[in-house]
Each structure stands twice: as structure tokens, then as C-alpha cells.
Amino acid sequence: MFSVWAWDIETNTRLRWNEEAIQANMDDIAAAVERADEASRFGGNVSYAEEIAWRPTEADESLFWLELHETELVLIDEGGPLDTTISLSGTGAGSHEGRVPLAGVERLWVVHDDGVTFLSLDRPQAVQ
Secondary structure: OHHHHHHHHHHHHHHHHHHHHHHHHHHHHHHHHHHHHHHHOOOOOOOEEEEEEOOOOOOHHHHHEEEOOEEEEEEEOOOOOOOEEEOOOOOOOEEEEEEEEOOOOOOOEOOOOOOOEEEOOOOOOOOO
């Protein structure tokens, strides 16, 4: 009976840690999107890029996808209960788009270029 009780505590603790890491990651990415939107409102041909470190979790991140919509940042967990949505202001001068897999990701980029704010796993070649 003790082993079942201890296993339940460990499982719940792991799930809570995963949820907290994902929430912190999503908050960081959403804040970067808001900063990219702010930069886009300066007008002209503005480009912006920001690197965000992804905090690892114990979840199966090979089943994670991150999507950027006009007013939402969405984490899709195809294998579990960790789906997460963060609201965005959507006040940028351009549009939002992007879907990236999070399998093995340590860093990702929020980029605004040519009127579009998007997610990227690759560092932008040149942001002016």
C-alpha cells in the first residue's frame, strides 16, 4: 500500500513540475510575441527577433507542438493532459502565424519580419 501511495505522490509532483515549467515557457514566449508586436507598431520595414530558452520538462516533448495565432499562443500535447493556451493582445501591425514541433528543442525564436510575427527553431539570418 505504501508503494502505491508514494508512486501517486511522485506522479502528481512530476505533473505539477511539468505544468509549472510549461506555464513559465509559455509566459516567456507570449511576452516575446508582445514585444515583437510592439516593435511592429513602429512602422516601416521593422524587423525584430528574440531568442527564448525552453525549460525542459519530464513530459514526452516529442508530442508537443507550439502554434501562434492572432490572439493566442497554443501548446498542443498530443500524448497527454498538458495542452495550454495563453491569450495575446493581437495589437501588432502585422499578422501572427507559425507551428513548430518542440521535440528536442532547447531554444526557439520569436521573429517579426515583412509584417508577420512567427515562431522559428532557427536563428534568423539577418534581422534589420
